[in-house]
Amino acid sequence: xxxxxxxxxxxxxxxxxxxxxxxxxxxxxxxxxxxxxxxxxxxxxxxxxxxxxxxxxxxxxxxxxxxxxxxxxxxxxxxxxxxxxxxxxxxxxxxxxxxxxxxxxxxxx
Amino acid sequence: xxxxxxxxxxxxxxxxxxxxxxxxxxxxxxxxxxxxxxxxxxxxxxxxxxxxxxxxxxxxxxxxxxxxxxxxxxxxxxxxxxxxxxxxxxxxxxxxxxxxxxxxxxxxxxxxxxxxxxxxxxxxxxxxxxxxxxxxxxxxxxxxxxxxxxxxxxxxxxxxxxxxxxxxxxxxxxxxxxxxxxxxxxxxxxxxxxxxxxxxxxxxxxxxxxxxxxxxxxxxxxxxxxxxxxxxxxxxxxxxxxxxxxxxxxxxxxxxxxxxxxxxxxxxxxxxxxxxxxxxxxxxxxxxxxxxxxxxxxxxxxxxxxxxxxxxxxxxxxxxxxxxxxxxxxxxxxxxx
Numbered sequence: 001x002x003x004x005x006x007x008x009x010x011x012x013x014x015x016x017x018x019x020x021x022x023x024x025x026x027x028x029x030x031x032x033x034x035x036x037x038x039x040x041x042x043x044x045x046x047x048x049x050x051x052x053x054x055x056x057x058x059x060x061x062x063x064x065x066x067x068x069x070x071x072x073x074x075x076x077x078x079x080x081x082x083x084x085x086x087x088x089x090x091x092x093x094x095x096x097x098x099x100x101x102x103x104x105x106x107x108x109x
Numbered sequence: 110x111x112x113x114x115x116x117x118x119x120x121x122x123x124x125x126x127x128x129x130x131x132x133x134x135x136x137x138x139x140x141x142x143x144x145x146x147x148x149x150x151x152x153x154x155x156x157x158x159x160x161x162x163x164x165x166x167x168x169x170x171x172x173x174x175x176x177x178x179x180x181x182x183x184x185x186x187x188x189x190x191x192x193x194x195x196x197x198x199x200x201x202x203x204x205x206x207x208x209x210x211x212x213x214x215x216x217x218x219x220x221x222x223x224x225x226x227x228x229x230x231x232x233x234x235x236x237x238x239x240x241x242x243x244x245x246x247x248x249x250x251x252x253x254x255x256x257x258x259x260x261x262x263x264x265x266x267x268x269x270x271x272x273x274x275x276x277x278x279x280x281x282x283x284x285x286x287x288x289x290x291x292x293x294x295x296x297x298x299x300x301x302x303x304x305x306x307x308x309x310x311x312x313x314x315x316x317x318x319x320x321x322x323x324x325x326x327x328x329x330x331x332x333x334x335x336x337x338x339x340x341x342x343x344x345x346x347x348x349x350x351x352x353x354x355x356x357x358x359x360x361x362x363x364x365x366x367x368x369x370x371x372x373x374x375x376x377x378x379x380x381x382x383x384x385x386x387x388x389x390x391x392x393x394x395x396x397x398x399x400x401x402x403x404x405x406x407x408x409x410x411x412x413x414x415x416x417x418x419x420x421x422x423x424x425x426x427x428x429x430x431x432x433x434x435x436x437x438x439x440x441x442x443x444x445x446x
Binding site for chain 1: 265267311312313314316334335336337338355356357358361362385389396435
């Protein structure tokens with residue numbers, strides 16, 4: 001299973017749309033693409049996980065790294081489009097308290 | 110070496126002679142054996158071609174010039190193969206070396222886990238931990254103090270393999286440095302978190318659940334740091350309940366506090382602690398649901414705790430075609446009926 005990474009860079013905002021699986025095999029590629037974006041000063045980085053149905057713990061690690069790096073550069077990381085399975089993972093690990101996560105409304109309904 | 114070459118020459122000549130006359134399967138089989146011997150003696154493919162050419166020229170002295178010359182070309186081509194073959198051999202040697210180093214490391218890792226048995230009156234205890242590869246990022250721990258109180262823990266380092274295994278040893282030593290908190294799960298996690306935060310890479314983390322059981326008043330105290338919830342089985346209600354805890358993973362920020370929970374444990378009640386390698390089991394098509402795990406435990410719950418964890422492991426291993434995708438740890442602590 002692969003991971004598709006699609007990046008749209010605007011002036012104040014970087015939108016990263018992901019689809020596929022985020023696991024130990026796809027993590028190096030994601031790290032390489034996502035981390036430089038979080039190092040830019042004063043930007044909003046929105047990661048859309050609508051197309052992601054599976055994240056393992058290594059995948060969560062990337063978002064933790066991205067969060068720390070965004071905090072340092074005065075940027076803001078936001079995650080959107082999480083399905084219930086992925087959301088559960090963020091909740092169990094307590095990461096939903098430290099990362100800004102927008103719940104996928106359709107999934108919740 | 111010269112002597113070997115000479116005997117190889119004779120051997121090959123006899124073989125070729127035999128084959129040209131008989132064209133038999135048997136002669137071809139001899140060629141297979143010969144090639145094995147060649148490899149053992151580190152003969153390269155180009156040496157083989159050149160051997161064939163000299164033998165053949167001796168057998169058929171009046172070869173057309175084109176045939177003889179064509180072998181020069183083949184020789185040149187085989188040199189490339191020869192290089193690749195030698196590279197392969199040196200890689201294989203290096204791989205064997207790495208493998209044996211890894212085996213030593215894996216054995217060392219085993220010694221980090223507790224090996225004495227819990228031998229407490231009124232308590233039944235069982236644990237199984239199996240790495241997906243050679244080394245594990247899961248850690249489990251149990252300890253019994255002089256009052257018979259038991260501390261149990263399951264921790265899961267993000268990722269797997271060697272980096273995870275190295276982190277695991279940090280947890281072990283950090284826990285040993287705070288023995289006085291063995292019976293205070295929340296305080297223990299807070300101390301551990303501070304150690305882990307100082308010593309871990311920014312995109313790594315550890316999840317952990319810690320519980321302590323006091324057999325004098327039959328209470329189980331527990332706290333969790335972002336860990337996959339285990340289960341609490343109540344014998345009187347005959348139900349499984351999720352052992353949910355609130356708390357951030359270890360290693361993310363210095364100042365984290367953890368909530369402590371407590372349960373009154375009745376005869377026959379038991380606790381199941383696990384790593385996400387148990388609940389994240391995947392078959393060809395799908396994930397295994399948590400209910401499937403409790404159903405399996407229910408099926409074996411009349412057995413001793415160690416047998417329950419062993420059987421559940423075996424069943425889940427089979428469902429995944431004997432290919433674990435993640436490190437697997439399952440622990441059960443039960444109050445006897």
